Amino acid sequence: SQQGEEDPQALSIQEGENATMNCSYKTSINNLQWYRQNSGRGLVHLILIRSNEREKHSGRLRVTLDTSKKSSSLLITASRAADTASYFCVEGGGADGLTFGKGTHLIIQP
Amino acid sequence: GAVVSQHPSWVICKSGTSVKIECRSLDFQATTMFWYRQFPKQSLMLMATSNEGSKATYEQGVEKDKFLINHASLTLSTLTVTSAHPEDSSFYICSAKRGAGTDTQYFGPGTRLTVL
Numbered sequence: 001s002q003q004g005e006e007d008p009q010a011l012s013i014q015e016g017e018n019a020t021m022n023c024s025y026k027t028s029i030n031n032l033q034w035y036r037q038n039s040g041r042g043l044v045h046l047i048l049i050r051s052n053e054r055e056k057h058s059g060r061l062r063v064t065l066d067t068s069k070k071s072s073s074l075l076i077t078a079s080r081a082a083d084t085a086s087y088f089c090v091e092g093g094g095a096d097g098l099t100f101g102k103g104t105h106l107i108i109q110p
Numbered sequence: 111g112a113v114v115s116q117h118p119s120w121v122i123c124k125s126g127t128s129v130k131i132e133c134r135s136l137d138f139q140a141t142t143m144f145w146y147r148q149f150p151k152q153s154l155m156l157m158a159t160s161n162e163g164s165k166a167t168y169e170q171g172v173e174k175d176k177f178l179i180n181h182a183s184l185t186l187s188t189l190t191v192t193s194a195h196p197e198d199s200s201f202y203i204c205s206a207k208r209g210a211g212t213d214t215q216y217f218g219p220g221t222r223l224t225v226l
Contacts, residue, residue, distance in 0.1 A: 031213055042116075042203050042217040043154070088153070092213030097144040097156035097169075098205075 002027060003099040004072070004089035012107040019079050021104040023072040023089035031092040032065060032072050037103070038085045046074070048092065076106075084108045113137055114206050116218035123194055124226055130190045131221045133204030139184035140206035144215065145177075148201040160187045194225045 004023040013019050023032070034046040047063045049056045049072065056063045062075040076083055086103040113136040123129050133143055142161050146154040158179050159167045166179035176198075178190040187206075191198055201222055205215040 033214065035217075040201070040220070040222070042114075042219040043205070045214050045216065048214055097146070097159050098154075098215060099156065100153040102153050 001096050001098050002029065002091035003101045004032070004091065005101050006087065006089055006104040008104060009102060010105045010107070012109060013079060014109050015079055015081060017079055019076040019083070019106055019108075021074050021087055021106070023074070025070050025072075025089075025091060027070075028067070029091045032063075033090055033092055033098075034061075034063060034072075034074050035088045035090065036085045037088065043088070046087075079106075079108045081108050081110060112208065112214075112216040114140075114204065114216045114218040116202075116204055116221050118221060119219060120222040120224075122224045122226065125195055126193055128190055128192045129194055129223060130188055131202055131204075131223075133187045133189070133206070133218050135185045135206045135216070138206075138208050140187075141184065141209055142207045143181060143187040144205045144207075145179060145187075145189050146203045146205070148203060148220075154203060157189075191223065194223070196225045199223055199225045 004025045007022045031050045033048045035043040037043045049063050049065045060077045065072045086105045088100050088103045090098045115134045117132045145157045148154045157172045160179045160181040162181045162184050168174045181187040201220050203220040205217045
């Protein structure tokens with residue numbers, strides 16, 4: 001799979017605010033996935049967006065994909081303390097394992 | 111659905127001993143499971159791909175004789191760290207895919223290994 005590059009590397013916001021993080025990749029994709037990792041835990045799959053999709057929603061999460069710019073964004077609305085975690089974007093691996101970047105470390109301040 | 115468990119959640123062992131970590135898909139059959147390792151403040155690194163009934167495929171730089179992987183059934187893969195040393199101390203995470211045509215991986219909660 002292809003590694004995404006998340007930006008910013010760290011983000012700190014107040015509870016209730018929206019958080020936006022971005023992902024860039026280098027070559028064409030079949031799909032892009034976003035995962036969350038709480039400290040010391042495994043990863044949780046958030047959203048998969050296919051290359052022919054431009055936007056996808058899941059609860060408070062909104063993911064956009066711009067294949068012309070090779071970029072994606074993850075928006076978390078009305079952030080909560082429980083959203084504090086690291087977020088990773090990665091191309092879906094098919095038969096392969098996933099290649100993770102450094103992620104965006106999000107901190108929600110109470 | 112799509113729950114993956116790992117056992118144990120943490121383990122402390124002496125240098126030179128072997129440690130076995132289990133990864134189970136609880137509510138689905140996983141034709142493919144993956145093993146990752148994560149060192150402190152670093153991202154996950156893929157170690158190996160495990161397919162049921164066949165030998166695991168290891169990533170470059172991962173010693174297959176040190177990290178033994180067995181995928182004996184569609185719901186269980188095991189990782190054995192043989193002759194563990196302090197530098198093997200890490201967070202080991204497995205993931206599983208429902209089927210060959212799917213892209214989503216479901217991750218276990220991880221196993222914290224500390225080698226003294």
